[in-house]
Amino acid sequence: xxxxxxxxxxxxxxxxxxxxxxxxxxxxxxxxxxxxxxxxxxxxxxxxxxxxxxxxxxxxxxxxxxxxxxxxxxxxxxxxxxxxxxxxxxxxxxxxxxxxxxxxxxxxxxxxxxxx
Amino acid sequence: xxxxxxxxxxxxxxxxxxxxxxxxxxxxxxxxxxxxxxxxxxxxxxxxxxxxxxxxxxxxxxxxxxxxxxxxxxxxxxxxxxxxxxxxxxxxxxxxxxxxxxxxxxxxxxxxxxxx
DNA sequence: GCCATAGTACGACCGGCATCGAAACCGGAC
DNA sequence: GTCCGGTTTCGATGCCGGTCGTACTATGGC
Numbered sequence: 001x002x003x004x005x006x007x008x009x010x011x012x013x014x015x016x017x018x019x020x021x022x023x024x025x026x027x028x029x030x031x032x033x034x035x036x037x038x039x040x041x042x043x044x045x046x047x048x049x050x051x052x053x054x055x056x057x058x059x060x061x062x063x064x065x066x067x068x069x070x071x072x073x074x075x076x077x078x079x080x081x082x083x084x085x086x087x088x089x090x091x092x093x094x095x096x097x098x099x100x101x102x103x104x105x106x107x108x109x110x111x112x113x114x115x116x
Numbered sequence: 117x118x119x120x121x122x123x124x125x126x127x128x129x130x131x132x133x134x135x136x137x138x139x140x141x142x143x144x145x146x147x148x149x150x151x152x153x154x155x156x157x158x159x160x161x162x163x164x165x166x167x168x169x170x171x172x173x174x175x176x177x178x179x180x181x182x183x184x185x186x187x188x189x190x191x192x193x194x195x196x197x198x199x200x201x202x203x204x205x206x207x208x209x210x211x212x213x214x215x216x217x218x219x220x221x222x223x224x225x226x227x228x229x230x231x232x
Numbered sequence: 233g234c235c236a237t238a239g240t241a242c243g244a245c246c247g248g249c250a251t252c253g254a255a256a257c258c259g260g261a262c
Numbered sequence: 263g264t265c266c267g268g269t270t271t272c273g274a275t276g277c278c279g280g281t282c283g284t285a286c287t288a289t290g291g292c
Contacts, residue, residue, distance in 0.1 A: 009258080020226065021226050025144060029145045048269095058269075059251085059269090059270075062270060064250090080259065081267070097218065099219065099222060102213065102214035102215040102217075103137070106137045125288075146280080164238080166237095166239080173281075175240075175241085176280070176281055176282070194239095196238090196290065197239080197289045198238070198289095199239065199240095
């Protein structure tokens with residue numbers, strides 16, 4: 001595969017114009033993935049794979065992160081051994097106005113209600 | 117079953133406060149159901165079951181309408197032999213602000229782009 | 233009463249997705 | 263070089279939801 005030795009591992013990210021609404025909705029419909037998105041939105045900071053609080057195994061979590069990345073919801077990049085994740089909130093807002101916000105807000109509202 | 121003979125057939129609708137975000141997203145993630153919602157939003161008028169343009173059989177369409185109703189997205193009521201469907205847009209907006217709008221708008225934008 | 237029309241209920245089939253464990257991998261620390 | 267922690271890949275499994283056909287019910291018109 002002629003993998004470059006010197007370059008840091010890179011990750012492919014779709015241009016949001018190539019992502020379908022269907023993909024985004026499928027990405028957001030899974031509760032685990034919505035948890036991830038919520039935690040990213042709430043943290044305000046990038047999180048590495050291992051720092052998510054999700055009731056699944058690590059391999060499953062990796063899968064979910066892949067789905068989110070392919071749907072253009074998150075961006076991933078390597079820093080040393082860690083792989084950090086960040087929301088592509090601004091780009092999403094441009095391509096699907098209000099969508100991510102609505103889901104994150106509703107999700108937050110719901111978990112608040114659950115706590116209260 | 118002590119089914120009343122004289123009363124018109126009635127349909128059960130959930131209170132939107134009892135509907136979970138999960139349910140709504142699951143309802144909106146299916147392309148056929150999103151078609152239905154888009155057509156309802158676009159028509160501005162109530163549509164009977166048979167008037168939807170969807171690539172599925174009638175029984176499947178009935179199933180989709182049931183899912184949408186149980187998710188609180190649409191309201192159904194009988195008029196003679198017809199069963200009319202209408203969006204619960206206002207209530208949805210209150211319970212899940214911006215969500216339905218974002219999906220419908222994105223859906224419309226996407227199909228426009230497809231046509232263009 | 234009888235028929236036509238509109239919609240529904242039921243059961244079956246099938247494909248896809250979430251999930252996991254185990255093994256491989258990679259980069260950095262020592 | 264060697265080890266380790268973090269992350270990914272792979273294959274297998276199991277479940278859930280979309281789909282359909284058919285049989286059924288209900289309403290309204292004749």
